[in-house]
Amino acid sequence: MPKFIFVTGGVVSSVGKGITTASIGRILKSRGIRVSIQKLDPYLNVDPGTMSPYQHGEVFVTADGAETDLDLGHYERFLDQDLPASSSVTSGQIYLAVLERERRGDYLGGTIQAVPHLTNEIKSRIYGAAEAAGAEVLICEVGGTVGDIEGQTFIEAIRQIRHEEPRENCLSVHVTFLPWVGATRELKTKPTQHSVRELRSMGIQPDVIVARSDHPVPLDIRDKIALHCDVEPRAVIPLETAQSIYEVPLLLEERGLGDYILERLGLRGTRDLDAWREMVERLRNPHGSVDIAIVGKYVELHDAYLSVKEALVHAGIHHGVAINIHWVHAEWLERRAAGELLAGMHGIVVPGGFGERGWEGKIEAARYARETGTPYLGLCLGMQVMVTEFARNVCGMKGANSTEFAPDTPYPVISLLEEQQGITNLGGTMRLGAYPCRLVPGTRAHAAYGCDLVYERHRHRWEFNNAFRPQLEAAGLVVSGTSPDGSLVEVTELANHPFMVGTQFHPELQSRPNRAHPLFRALVQAAIERQLAPLAGAVPARG
DSSP states (O other): OOEEEEEEEOSSSSSSHHHHHHHHHHHHHHTTOOEEEEEEEOSSSSSGGGSOHHHHOOOEEOTTOOEEOTHHHHHHHHHTSOOOGGGEEEHHHHHHHHHHHHHHTTTTTOOOOIIIIIHHHHHHHHHHHHHHHTOSEEEEEEOSOTTOGGGHHHHHHHHHHHHHSOGGGEEEEEEEEOOEETTTTEEOOHHHHHHHHHHHHTTOOOSEEEEEESSOOOHHHHHHHHHHHTOOGGGEEEEEOOSSGGGHHHHHHHTTHHHHHHHHHTOOOOOOOHHHHHHHHHHHSOSOEEEEEEEESOTTSGGGGHHHHHHHHHHHHHHTOEEEEEEEEGGGGGTSOHHHHHTTOSEEEEOOOOSSTTHHHHHHHHHHHHHHTOOEEEETHHHHHHHHHHHHHTSOOTTOEETTTOTTOSOEEEEEOGGGTTOOOOTTOSEEEEEEEEEOTTSHHHHHHTSSEEEEEEEESEEEOGGGHHHHHHTTEEEEEEOTTSOSEEEEEETTSSSEEEESSOGGGGOBTTBOOHHHHHHHHHHHHHHHSTTTTOOOSOO
16 A cells, blocks of 8 residues: 655745755655655636646646646656656646536535545545555645645545554654744744644644744744644654755655654655755756746746746756846846847757747747857747747748737748637647657667657647648758658757747656756756857857
8 A cells, every 4th residue: 555645834835845846856755665645726716727827837748748736747856757647736727627527417416515525636636646656755745835725625524534544554744944033133933833732623633743944943942833733853843944945845754754664654764865866956056057048928937937047957967057047027138139138158058938029039049049149948938939030030931920919910830739729728739748759860860869859848839830831941941850640840950040949749858867858958058168268159140
């Protein structure tokens, strides 16, 4: 039977539950234990696919095509393993499943209630995720904060599992925040006490309290938490804000969390975080740095491009350099000269997105990269930006555009997939998940991957329009990756540019701190070369 670790949060949101959960997974996996992780999100959306990044940050996409919370990205990066759609559960999914059964008459006229119907559905998904993954330990993180009304059914389901399972099969970890009162220069434990009291009132006594703080947590504070919250003193784990999220597994392991979990769950395993520690040391001690601009329309909210940011960090670790990310709002480029905002950049990334806002600014970023020889990586919409700019300014297709923004454009170089025509339901209806891409030998993309066939994750509706492919290729645009049958363009690049590559897929979703994605490695390598020889590689405006 699998064992379960349930992670809840208290006092404030964004306290670090996701990183703590991912770190626990890394600690257990490093000890040879088969682990999987599941996120239980209380919101009523079926998934975050239709939510604005301002609401919930980026949408992470699994290989099997689920649109999920960004924490699944942390889980995959820390575990270095792919997670399935069953690793993401929302209240919306639970309610939808129960109501569909009720409409079919599956409940035989019974009254539908939160308990047992909603809680049974939640429990079935928890048990199902553990079984499908073949996990010895399933870690379940509950989104939000204890006390939120929408999270109560998840807490109740967890309480029932703890009641049904042997004590040694379940562990509760509560992550709380210790506020610092500047006037008295002390950490306060009272909010944590109240949060634990709320959790206990719902039938769950935490076994471990992870005390998040921006300041060192002295022993007397830990003892006070242990006394008032009825946990063992050694189970109060201080977790001060780290310089990098990748340090957190090392901090938790050093403070005894791994040993305590194994002892409490009756597991065995030897510590082995050496490779992870070496990776963190490379991150801490770079031998240089490069400046990379991320040009997008949500740059004030870095979580909107979380996987892109982390993929750049991973590539920096691989090359032993620090990545100085410069956040450039696409709309600024519609009002100011690109040279003013992008001068001195060693590389430019235009990430994915939807909507017309900032589109023309992204076009200007691509034009600047093409004309100055600045390394460029376009992701999904960023590839469409690159193709549109090339069509307008190199091929002379005045007014070339995507039909997403200009349905009547005379040159629809980017157009809607045929199977997307007439779709009205927005949620879960895009081209989603991993698809094969065949790479063309002799291209930069093929050189970066070092193989002929790759599988990459998609999230889009609009595609490269093959009707314009001959004209674009004749002018110097190289189609370096397609679907195996050649019908869909997956990767484009410029023939006479140091590194200008666009992908219809999202390579950032598969990058890992110990295994940086090949295209991000190639971008950073090109950026390093750009830094060493800033004038080399400038190309003419045409061709």
